[in-house]
Amino acid sequence: MKIIIIGATTGIGKALAELYISQGNEVILTGRRLKLLEEIQEAYPTQQIHISQMDVVNITDARQIMQALADKHGGFDKIIINAGVGFGKASFEEEIQTIDVNVKGFVAIAQWAYAYFKNKGGGHIVGVSSLAALRSSPYAPEYHASKAFVSSYMEGLRLRSSKFRHNIAVTDIRPGFVDTPMTKQNKGMFWVASPEKAAKQIVAAIESKKNVAYITKRYFLLAILMKVFPEWLLAKIL
Numbered sequence: 001m002k003i004i005i006i007g008a009t010t011g012i013g014k015a016l017a018e019l020y021i022s023q024g025n026e027v028i029l030t031g032r033r034l035k036l037l038e039e040i041q042e043a044y045p046t047q048q049i050h051i052s053q054m055d056v057v058n059i060t061d062a063r064q065i066m067q068a069l070a071d072k073h074g075g076f077d078k079i080i081i082n083a084g085v086g087f088g089k090a091s092f093e094e095e096i097q098t099i100d101v102n103v104k105g106f107v108a109i110a111q112w113a114y115a116y117f118k119n120k121g122g123g124h125i126v127g128v129s130s131l132a133a134l135r136s137s138p139y140a141p142e143y144h145a146s147k148a149f150v151s152s153y154m155e156g157l158r159l160r161s162s163k164f165r166h167n168i169a170v171t172d173i174r175p176g177f178v179d180t181p182m183t184k185q186n187k188g189m190f191w192v193a194s195p196e197k198a199a200k201q202i203v204a205a206i207e208s209k210k211n212v213a214y215i216t217k218r219y220f221l222l223a224i225l226m227k228v229f230p231e232w233l234l235a236k237i238l
C-alpha cells in the first residue's frame with residue numbers, strides 16, 4: 001500500500017507514519033520541517049520512505065509537489081491530509097494562519113486528491129478534522145470554524161463520489177484531545193490519548209473505510225451530547 005501523509009513531522013501525523021511504516025507500507029511523508037522528516041527516514045533505514053518538503057499554504061506549489069510525487073513514486077493508494085495548526089488565544093495573524101493552513105491548505109490538497117483518484121478510477125482520501133468541528137468555543141472560534149469547514153467539505157466529497165460513482169472513499173477523522181506539540185499549552189484536557197494510541201484507532205478506522213471516526217472512540221459519546229446541547233448550556237459549560 002502506498003500512502004502519502006501531509007503533515008507527518010510531529011504528533012498524530014508522525015505516529016501514523018511510524019505505524020504504517022512498521023506494517024511494511026511504502027510511505028511518502030511531507031511537512032515544512034525537512035530535518036524532522038529526515039530523522040524518520042533515518043530511523044527506518046530498511047523501509048521504503050520518501051520525503052518531501054511542502055508548505056500547504058503555498059497552494060500552487062503544494063499541488064505541483066503532489067503531482068510530482070505521484071509521478072515519481074508511481075501514484076498513491078491513500079492520501080492523508082493531517083496538516084493543521086491551532087493556537088490558544090490567537091492573534092489576528094494566527095487566526096488568519098489557521099484559515100490558511102486548515103482551510104485553504106486543506107482544499108488545495110483535497111481538491112487535487114479527488115481529481116487524482118477520479119482520474120485513477122478510485123482511492124481513499126482521509127482528512128484529519130476534529131471534534132471541534134461539531135460546535136464552536138469561546139477560546140478558538142477560528143479553529144472550530146476551520147474544522148467545521150473540513151468536515152463539511154469531506155461530506156460533500158463523499159456525496160459527490162456516491163452520486164457520480166467515482167469510487168472514492170472519504171474518511172473524516174475527528175480526534176478529541178491528543179498529546180502533541182499542538183496541545184502542549186492546553187489546560188483542562190480530558191480523555192487525552194497518546195499519538196500512538198490515536199494512530200492505531202485512526203488506521204483501524206481507515207482500514208474499515210469509515211465515513212466518520214471519533215478518536216479515541218469514547219469521544220463518540222461526547223459528540224452525541226455536543227450535537228444536542230443548546231447554546232446557553234454550552235456557554236455555561238465552556
Ligand SMILES: NC(=O)c1ccc[n+]([C@@H]2O[C@H](COP(=O)([O-])OP(=O)(O)OC[C@H]3O[C@@H](n4cnc5c(N)ncnc54)[C@H](OP(=O)(O)O)[C@@H]3O)[C@@H](O)[C@H]2O)c1
Nearest residue numbers: 007009011012031032033055056083084130177178180182
Ligand atoms: N492534538 C489534538 O488534540 C488534536 C485534536 C483534534 C484535531 N487535531 C488535528 O490533528 C492534526 C495534527 O495535529 P497534531 O496535534 O498532531 O499537531 P502537531 O504535532 O503540531 O502536527 C501538525 C502537523 O501539521 C504540519 N503543518 C502545520 N502547518 C503546515 C503547513 N503550513 N504546511 C504543511 N504542513 C503543516 C506540521 O508540520 P510542519 O510544522 O513541519 O510543517 C505537523 O506535521 C491537525 O490537523 C490538528 O488540527 C489535533
